[in-house]
Amino acid sequence: MNPKDLQATAGLLERIGRLLATDAHSSGLAPVQWEVLRYLDRANEFSRSSAALTAYLGSTKGTVSQTVKALEQRGLVTNLPSKQDRRRNRLSLTATGKKLLLDDPMMVWPRALNALPETEQQRFHETLEKLVRDRLQSQGRQAFGMCRDCKYFGREHENGQPHYCKLLEVPLSDAASEQICFEQVAAYGQE
Amino acid sequence: MNPKDLQATAGLLERIGRLLATDAHSSGLAPVQWEVLRYLDRANEFSRSSAALTAYLGSTKGTVSQTVKALEQRGLVTNLPSKQDRRRNRLSLTATGKKLLLDDPMMVWPRALNALPETEQQRFHETLEKLVRDRLQSQGRQAFGMCRDCKYFGREHENGQPHYCKLLEVPLSDAASEQICFEQVAAYGQE
DNA sequence: TGACTGCCGTTTCGAGTCGATACTAAAGGA
């Protein structure tokens, strides 16, 4: 494709971004607030801190602190100091927060995607993944992949749990292996 | 793909949206301000008004008015009343605005896309276009396509110009036919 | 046992977005 067409494709990405933002905005919470809720719902225990959230959002700790505070005031999130290291905090969704997530405006997209042919869904996902990964990498940012795709992910049984994290040295449940991890390093190369 | 995977694809869209926003943010202007500059650069004369911009952004006229004001104060945009209808305004990029657009942070995406195989570029573009169009349509919003893809676009010669708009009844240059039009209605069906 | 260092989170500041609402002014029909 020539440069002009590639710009048109980028223009579509821009519009998608805007649609995402306005969808979010018109449903009560700010776009970032929704993203925080989604992240907390999908991240594993070690990754539910302000620092991890800051890296995930590509924002600053100040902004994140404020956003968390706003969500706390609405009773959607709790913010407690960690017992191991009292500099850190532990963020969690409240029951209200979890319930609100069922009305996530982002859910219109899976439905739209579902209308596409199966192979097109697959290919679209792969291309998106490539673009996001490349972009994050060129900014020196983490990809925040799923636990089970990590190079430290082990299938050894331990303590009755089916999996094991070789980095943090903890046993992992099946559910945990599908969560987002702050420390995740892709097992497959980034060629 | 199963629902969980479709959600993962939507998650990638979400992250792209965020990358777009932070890229924009960290380069001086707010994301929306960049979008306004890009729109004004690519829209035809009839479409460079606050009303068209409001529809394009899916925002409100109040917000657009403020955004335009901020860009005016920076000397990137001019805002003049229209002579035909003095309620309307005519927005234009200043020379400074046009120059700034050369540093558009969005330009990293065409480069990233260019790294993909040709067929993958094509397919990705088509899928994106489908998603955006469907989403806009389901919200009852306009698509803002290119003049030459419009059902009112005619290839008749007139006044020395190669094309013609059957809706506004004006001759069109080659360049104008590639601009975004407020009135555009897709020539191909929306099945 | 200290002091030094680096990290983590909070607070505050100014510019800007956003939706909502109220407002002004111009166009255009009855």
Added chain:
DNA sequence: TCCTTTAGTATCGACTCGAAACGGCAGTCA
């Protein structure tokens, strides 16, 4: 001429964002 519709502006409160200053705390090195 009156009245309605339409286009753009002004203002308010909640929120985002980056930057910078601040305080708490863990780990290290002396």
